[in-house]
Amino acid sequence: MIQPLRGTYEDGNEAEAGSCPESYRPSRVPGAFKLLRGMPQDDKMEAGTMNDGPGTITVVERPEMNAIVLKTIRNGRDVREAWREIEQVMTDHPDRLHKDQGLVFIPEWQWTTSIETLWVGVEVASLEHIPQGFETMSIPARKFARTTVRGDRTRMDHTYDALWKWFDTEGYKRDMTESSYGYELNRLSPVNPFHIPADKINDFDFDIYAPILSN
Template identity: 40%
Template sequence: MFVTRVERAQFSLLVVKVACSGEAVRQGWKELYQRLDPDSMQRLTAASYGYVLVPEWQWDSGVRDLWVGIKAWPEMTAPEGTAVIDIPERQYAKIRVHGDRRKMEEAYEELNRWFMQSELERDTSISSYSIEANALFPVNPFDIPAHVISYFQYDIYAPIKPN
């Protein structure tokens, strides 16, 4: 398990805002999915990801809100109860979570350790988000109840503060 520094291009997400809990994330995913039109549903392919955005500016007081979403496309209209969030091009510290809950905790600890040992700072400014990218196929992790899921495979992208 190791951290790499990566650059991600600008992209937009169609999201719903949820409370910071595994069950709320899954409920938000269901709500988002129900709001998608047939054209949007057809665009969810084997290459699709479900995203969880973590607002970095909330870490000091405790993260209360998350956003759950899918990549938006230019002509997409946000259905009622959703929003589009634009994520700018920027650098991230990336680590892969691959394993049980203990491995997930170790990945977050390793990410924090990497920032402490690096000359780089985590960007906790307003409108800065960490991104958790979850493959939706072959198994959609958002379809597994939070109290049941025992295996995790997703990438964490923690924003790096610009120089």
């Protein structure tokens, strides 16, 4: 997703070396992120436009979200290992919300160079009971551009490309300032994508939330 930067993707291939284009528009997807069907009920829709291929990109307002997370490096194997630890500790956690969803948080400021770190976790109602060795993530209420990836790797790449083009043409700016996070919201049923090896999965269905810079 961050090509032509050098890095390892979930299929084990290495991206080409080079510099980030002026718009920071990726042509491949970091090897970590997976599935979601549907739209969360607490999304408030503001506006939408059809992009040039994969589907609709919509501006939504999301309420504040708190999560318990683990930090990991950006590759499919390590993301899945982090998820296994999340699953072991958080499956029956009393504050966990949306037990059919898993989150991968993306440090937006790293788009200007290369996405190196990710945070894997689950949404919680409270940050009062944090398991030892885990971290917390708080995303303030704000606007996001939301789009859905459905299909194979080629469709996934096209969807990411379309999202960057949307920011270039629709009058919104992606918030890539320090401490700004986007995220991918993954449905864990009927198939949990974190249980599928990174080099095997080729059927994607998840939502991307890209933060919008406020005026």
